[in-house]
Amino acid sequence: MSKWLKDWYPDVTAVGGLAAAMSEAATLRGCDIGRVSPTPDGVTTETTRGFVSVGLAAEERLFRVNVSIPDFAWSIGSTDDLGLLVEAVAAWREGAPYDELRARFEFLELDEFTRALERGEPTSSQWSALLSSDFYKGQRNLLRRIHADETLRGFFPTISHGAVRLRVEPLDGASRQLLVAELEGERYEVLRAGVPGPTWVEVPAGDLIDHLRAALNRP
Template identity: 30%
Template sequence: MTDLIFFGLAEDGVMSSRAMRPDPFLYPDVEAAGGDLVAALRETGKQMGVPMAGLGESYPPEGRSSHFAAVVEAECGDVRIELRQERREVTVMIRMPLLGIGGYGATGSLEVAVEVAHAWRSGMPLAEMAAEWEFLTVTPEALAHDQGKAVEFEWASIQRLPANLIDQDLVAAAFRSPELRSLFPIVTHGSLQFRRRTISGPGSDVPSIFPMTGGRWRVICLWDPKIPKRIAETTEEAVGIVVAGLPEGCGAAVEVIRAARRGA
């Protein structure tokens, strides 16, 4: 967690707004905006001719000043901008829904932070952002989602999981099915589940496969407990039951991050 600055308490024991300002010697541009990072970023964007839509205060854990953190919100995630205490350093974190931090890095410039935030909100591909700003590190998972390869990435990740987490014979059988290979796979509690969107909440209208003793498998429709469970003797049989139970019109999983960032 980025270190934040505190200079003291007011007489009533409450941190004063002045005390919570960044060091004016390290951040004169923030001091010129009344010690408020959001105001400083807004002014920086104005001078650069860069719109700062979605810019607002970020609310860190209790006891930490929002003067040191700002956020630029976007449909597909947000960019959090923070200031460090011991040196002039503006940290930039790209946070994606359900994935967490997808990109991070640090610069000494508010202008650069504004450029990065605007690029993300405008839909600039993450690979191009990492090439444009070398300090920005992008995670492989975030890059896959941004490029519309999340399904492929997740299948490859699951195929590397140890046997105590998932039966790889089951994974192989499911992967051989074109219908299931095009869905987003999830492994939880030894089960193999499928989603029609790469970013989605709990639950799915696609049947899931759970292990049983004796090498058998239970196929469950988690979205409707009234639908009877099916028992399969082999992985191939379990996969066949899932395919037969796919909802009408089920096709390849929607690559949510790419669609949101490219306006698709």
């Protein structure tokens, strides 16, 4: 075990690691931080506002907090207080407004993060990355077709098993989302993910955009 880990984080090493330490601290404070999973750089927990990850600084006692979605990650602050850390993670998971989080947890630095969301930056940057990637050239025609529509380009895109996935909320993995796969002969298959009994629906090219708009705007 590294000397800096013993020196700076005796409470973490005493219980066998960061995941166990956070879970124990959350239990003592009556906080729900969800399932905390170890990663090579620390731990992570899934929330409706992206994945919250926590890492340990080596040069001083600091728990560094990040939020991530596919291909994007933001640092949102750091603290030396394990109890305050788990309270902040719990409040984040509960959906506390950003202004409330700023006021309650002074170590959180949310200005750049919230400005990026307000500008639609994660979504527009993700579109640019996918459209310019040679790795996804097989989906490029479909991506261009969808991106050409002013409404649909506002949804967050990813590629999943060769299909284009469109999600209403970039940070929320459980928000309304569709999978779109290109078939031969100007035909497509569309799947509304995350609903009971989902099935693929074949859609002709001429109806694709209207079909996607309607499905993504449906509660």
